Amino acid sequence: KAGVTQTPRYLIKTRGQQVTLSCSPISGHRSVSWYQQTPGQGLQFLFEYFSETQRNKGNFPGRFSGRQFSNSRSEMNVSTLELGDSALYLCASSLAGGLFSGANVLTFGAGSRLTVL
């Protein structure tokens, strides 16, 4: 079956602009999580959605937002981009969240590489 699909794979924006990233989870997965990866910082948790509701949120400013649609597809938006927002944004899906292991393993997409100039 198809994996987690993220679009676009690469994009370049300038400071002050906004960006929307898209994530299509594995069919049947209802939980979608977003992470930011920067060098030396690992994967920083942004938020998790389940059945169109945000269940968990990391420590990011309000410029970072997301949503989930009824088909479990998710989008994240970053407004008023800053240079420090340059990163790889990873989306991951799982059946229902939880321990993220066994049958409920967290499966990642390849990411969207955002460069802010």
Place this chain on the structure above:
Amino acid sequence: DQQVKQNSPSLSVQEGRISILNCDYTNSMFDYFLWYKKYPAEGPTFLISISSIKDKNEDGRFTVFLNKSAKHLSLHIVPSQPGDSAVYFCAASAIGSSGSARQLTFGSGTQLTVLP
């Protein structure tokens, strides 16, 4: 404040030898631990996990050890193969701050290079 720390950004080992990747955590609420592997231009993939009620879990060449008193876990790869060269992330799971769902907290990763 990083709750999950991987203090070695890189590690090189010879093919056939043991690779030991280390991870320390500070949050005593973590009760489930996982390792992910990431190749360039791909997303991380799940490798192995361990519950806090255990101190060891094996899966083929991969073994994870958990020392709760030291808040330390390690991943052993024996024997190491060139295809194991990747970034390895350790992650810990706890109930999220909202109380309604779990979330994963990742370390900063260790680049493993297995030399042929």
